Amino acid sequence: MKELFIKKVSSTKNTGLDSAKHILEQETVSNSIGIINWDNYSYKPDVSFRTGHTDDQIWLKFEVKENYIRAKETRTNGDVYKDSCVEFFVSFDEKNYYNFEFNCIGTIHLAYGENRNNRNFVNPKIVNTIKIESSLGNQPFEEKKGNFEWDLIVKIPLTVFVYSDLKTLRKRKARANFYKCGDETAKPHFLTWNPVKTEQPDFHQPDYFGLIWFE
Secondary structure, three states, X not given: OOEEEEEEOOOOOOOOHHHHHHHHHHHOOOEEOOEEOOOOOOOOOEEEEEEEEOOOEEEEEEEEEEEEEEEOOOOOOOOHHHOOEXXXXXXXXXXXXXXXXXXXXXXXXXXXXXXOOOOEEOOHHHHOOOEEEEOOOOOOEEEEEEEEEEEEEEEEEHHHOOOOOOXXXXXXXXXXXXXXXXXXXXXXXXXXXXXXXXXXXXXXXHHHOEEEEEO
């Protein structure tokens, strides 16, 4: 099982997304999302992430190089996993977990529960308090083929964890995994940070989350 130390980064309440991106680049390390767990899906984009926290926010920066990009979903809590998508699943209680899913134009899907069935969606008004920006912009498009590089910066406020009683991230331990997928792209793929040992692709596997520690 992998472990990840999430550093407390320097920030102010007015730190914008551009500044957050530079702070993550300067103060945190890059982590690979590069494990192929299922041989039938061997296509492997180059994917990494950086993360930090500010006591009341989780910051994420994903960097992706891939040959097919797709961004059709624009509905909050829609089917973003069908597009070029990066994901962050996290559990604070060893039982239930949040699944944050972001397509490559910043459309967000966020739900909570114990397994992939009977998920509880977080209210879109709350989801929309997450600050997010993609280098590809925010307008939908059909699939494109080529050599593409894109990044996504995300600031998740503590207030979106509506099913948890979280006062601060400081010194907190959690379980998590980070993913890259594109279920309906020309080359479907399912990459993970921590290994997932199921027969078929399935990201909703909290038993295979790694450990994360907030400074």
